[in-house]
Amino acid sequence: MHCTRVRGIAVAVSMAAIALLLAPMAVAQDEKPTWSIEFVRPAIDEVVTGEITASVKVYPPSVDPTHLSIGFGDAGHVPMARVPGTHYWRATVDTTRVLNGPAALHVYGMAPGVANRRTATLVDVRVDNPLECYFGNIHSHTYYSDGCMLPSDAYAYARDVAGMDFFCLTDHLEMVSEAEWRDIRETAWRMNEDGKFAAFPGLEWTKRTGHANLLDPPGRIWPPDMESLFEALPDADVVAMFNHPGDGTGDWGWKGLPYHEGADENMHLMEVRSDQELQAYILALNNGWHIAAAGTDDTHSPDWGTRGAWTGMWLPALTSDNVISALGRRHCYSTNDRNCRVLFRVNGEMMGTVIDDPVRQVVLEIDIDDPDPGDKTSKIEIYQDGEMIDMPVFGQEKVRHTMTLRPEKGEHYFFVRVGQEDANVLTTAPVWVTVE
Numbered sequence: 001m002h003c004t005r006v007r008g009i010a011v012a013v014s015m016a017a018i019a020l021l022l023a024p025m026a027v028a029q030d031e032k033p034t035w036s037i038e039f040v041r042p043a044i045d046e047v048v049t050g051e052i053t054a055s056v057k058v059y060p061p062s063v064d065p066t067h068l069s070i071g072f073g074d075a076g077h078v079p080m081a082r083v084p085g086t087h088y089w090r091a092t093v094d095t096t097r098v099l100n101g102p103a104a105l106h107v108y109g110m111a112p113g114v115a116n117r118r119t120a121t122l123v124d125v126r127v128d129n130p131l132e133c134y135f136g137n138i139h140s141h142t143y144y145s146d147g148c149m150l151p152s153d154a155y156a157y158a159r160d161v162a163g164m165d166f167f168c169l170t171d172h173l174e175m176v177s178e179a180e181w182r183d184i185r186e187t188a189w190r191m192n193e194d195g196k197f198a199a200f201p202g203l204e205w206t207k208r209t210g211h212a213n214l215l216d217p218p219g220r221i222w223p224p225d226m227e228s229l230f231e232a233l234p235d236a237d238v239v240a241m242f243n244h245p246g247d248g249t250g251d252w253g254w255k256g257l258p259y260h261e262g263a264d265e266n267m268h269l270m271e272v273r274s275d276q277e278l279q280a281y282i283l284a285l286n287n288g289w290h291i292a293a294a295g296t297d298d299t300h301s302p303d304w305g306t307r308g309a310w311t312g313m314w315l316p317a318l319t320s321d322n323v324i325s326a327l328g329r330r331h332c333y334s335t336n337d338r339n340c341r342v343l344f345r346v347n348g349e350m351m352g353t354v355i356d357d358p359v360r361q362v363v364l365e366i367d368i369d370d371p372d373p374g375d376k377t378s379k380i381e382i383y384q385d386g387e388m389i390d391m392p393v394f395g396q397e398k399v400r401h402t403m404t405l406r407p408e409k410g411e412h413y414f415f416v417r418v419g420q421e422d423a424n425v426l427t428t429a430p431v432w433v434t435v436e
Helices: 015-029 151-160 178-191 226-237 275-287 320-328
Strands: 001-007 011-014 036-041 050-058 067-071 078-079 089-096 102-112 118-127 132-137 164-174 196-207 211-216 239-243 267-271 293-296 310-315 332-335 341-346 362-369 377-385 387-390 394-398 398-404 411-419 425-428 432-436
Touching: 001 151, 015 067, 036 102, 078 089, 102 132, 151 164, 151 310, 164 178, 164 211, 178 196, 178 411, 196 320, 196 332, 211 411, 239 310, 267 275, 267 320, 275 332, 293 332, 293 425, 310 320, 310 341, 332 387, 341 411, 341 432, 362 377, 362 411, 377 398
Parallel strands: 132 164, 164 196, 239 267, 267 293
Antiparallel strands: 001 011, 036 050, 050 089, 067 078, 067 102, 102 118, 132 310, 196 211, 211 239, 310 332, 332 425, 341 362, 362 398, 377 387, 377 394, 377 411, 411 425, 411 432
């Protein structure tokens, strides 16, 4: 027996009792600590440009992580390095790998001997980089469906002959085998070269109710009916496009273009290459769809990217992630001119944007620049809620036009259509606003 004293009283305690008293203390001593990562730079809501040096610190300092990586989510991560003799870690991050605007910079870490072996943190920043205009094609076919030759031929032709900046092959998914789908994807990622040529895979959903392109889809199996397709799009997180809609009222293909709230999150694009398709575009916009105009050639011949219709977009850097993200945000326009650059903003926001905060007035900014001598802009058609409200006339290669409007209270959208003297037409994505 052993003795201990509690409040001055001697108490006889057995060895077994002492063991029971000490057991919880032993467990607490053996319990593994938790650890965390805290951003040092950039600060919350900081504006970042180009390459930045990001730094974090680890708590408690005694934790020895085996790996920390940093990046903008799906845009890729780079490893961080410990500052010798400290609990700080650093890395150089390229902010041009995401689009301008709000973005979240993520850090992921792993450490042994702690309760939470893996941990993560993020900081919200605002990216602001200079933009360049790029052109490409996002609808075409090969022998794997009803075209000709192979995906490797298509991507090489689009890059080397057509001079496309970005390209997506979209064979009919109903005709593509699993092996062919694997080859399409592997070819696209093999041909992709950041800064030079953005390549990514796609498929065309082909039914009597309509045709739709699925850009960089996770698989080739999709529901056979339109309603189920629309319901499947959000879970797949895929960018989709209404293909060759006619005027939107025909018995075949997207008849009436009725609005679908769930699909509106992913049906971001519509082919707009003619006056007829402009009618479908306006019909869809008036029905409530948030879509952008895209230009494509839908070729089934070995002439990928050379048939007179392209999609233009403004990016901080040419990467496949940036292209797909820009299409998903509707930051694009349809053009029959291979190199005419059109930038349309409303209240400083890029075409394709839904401006959430109510506004009192609307300031339209239209910049047009065609590098070809003599390729002049003849007119700009300005549309509000599907109606043309103005048509200033020009006769020059470079145009900058600003217009201030005070629409009635309520929700509105605006887009522009540019006409050139050689009859080429360019149609922008809208910007949506709510007027107080």
